[in-house]
Amino acid sequence: MASSAEVVAPSNAEETTETPAAQKREERLRKFRELHFKRNEARKLNHQEVVEEDKRLKLPSNWEAKKARLEYELIVDQKKKECAERGEDYNRVKLLEISAEDAERWERKKKKKNPDPGFSGYAEAQLRQYQRLTKQIKPDMENYERQREECGEDFHPTTNSLIHGTHVPSKESVDRMVDDVEKQIEKRSKYSRRRAYNDDADIDYINERNAKFNKKAERFYGKYTAEIKQNLERGTAV
Numbered sequence: 001m002a003s004s005a006e007v008v009a010p011s012n013a014e015e016t017t018e019t020p021a022a023q024k025r026e027e028r029l030r031k032f033r034e035l036h037f038k039r040n041e042a043r044k045l046n047h048q049e050v051v052e053e054d055k056r057l058k059l060p061s062n063w064e065a066k067k068a069r070l071e072y073e074l075i076v077d078q079k080k081k082e083c084a085e086r087g088e089d090y091n092r093v094k095l096l097e098i099s100a101e102d103a104e105r106w107e108r109k110k111k112k113k114n115p116d117p118g119f120s121g122y123a124e125a126q127l128r129q130y131q132r133l134t135k136q137i138k139p140d141m142e143n144y145e146r147q148r149e150e151c152g153e154d155f156h157p158t159t160n161s162l163i164h165g166t167h168v169p170s171k172e173s174v175d176r177m178v179d180d181v182e183k184q185i186e187k188r189s190k191y192s193r194r195r196a197y198n199d200d201a202d203i204d205y206i207n208e209r210n211a212k213f214n215k216k217a218e219r220f221y222g223k224y225t226a227e228i229k230q231n232l233e234r235g236t237a238v
Helices: 002-058 063-086 090-097 100-112 122-136 141-155 171-189 208-234
Strands: none
Touching: 063 090
């Protein structure tokens, strides 16, 4: 009996030593599988991000602003439909939703805008005038059809067409041109002109820069030094 007990004891010791080792091995395998799964997930996410970034780079530079604008227009259209179904005025509902702070901020922005930036160059001035004149043009389909009937085949001229000098402008067109010219003359009269040189003025400067400085000094301190100048001219200065 004693010998059999001595034989059984080592087998129990082996089982107790092998069980923790097997558990550790299973734990390591499980962690390895988790890491492998996470690596595959990270690889898929990276690939998706690369594809999305490539799509974004191929889009126009103003795509985000255009997308936001389109989404805003869809929201506005939906609100207009809802207001029309309820029999309400959309503009009135929109104004009711605007807060006092937003309205104040928009008013400040309107005041800051300068509709006439002034003369910066002949090309810019010509472009602004062209844009202003084209905005005033409104298509007159009745006049268009009338001219088309009067001109006939010459309405779309070719190299053999002789239509120069045959067009007679209407009275409304002439009046509109006259009004526009008068507005231009009135606007130009408000521009600051270069002051002409006065030969009779006293020369109290040695160069152009000194002349500008004297004018500034006279503008700011002339009322304080007027009496001193008069005394100097009369010779009564103390």
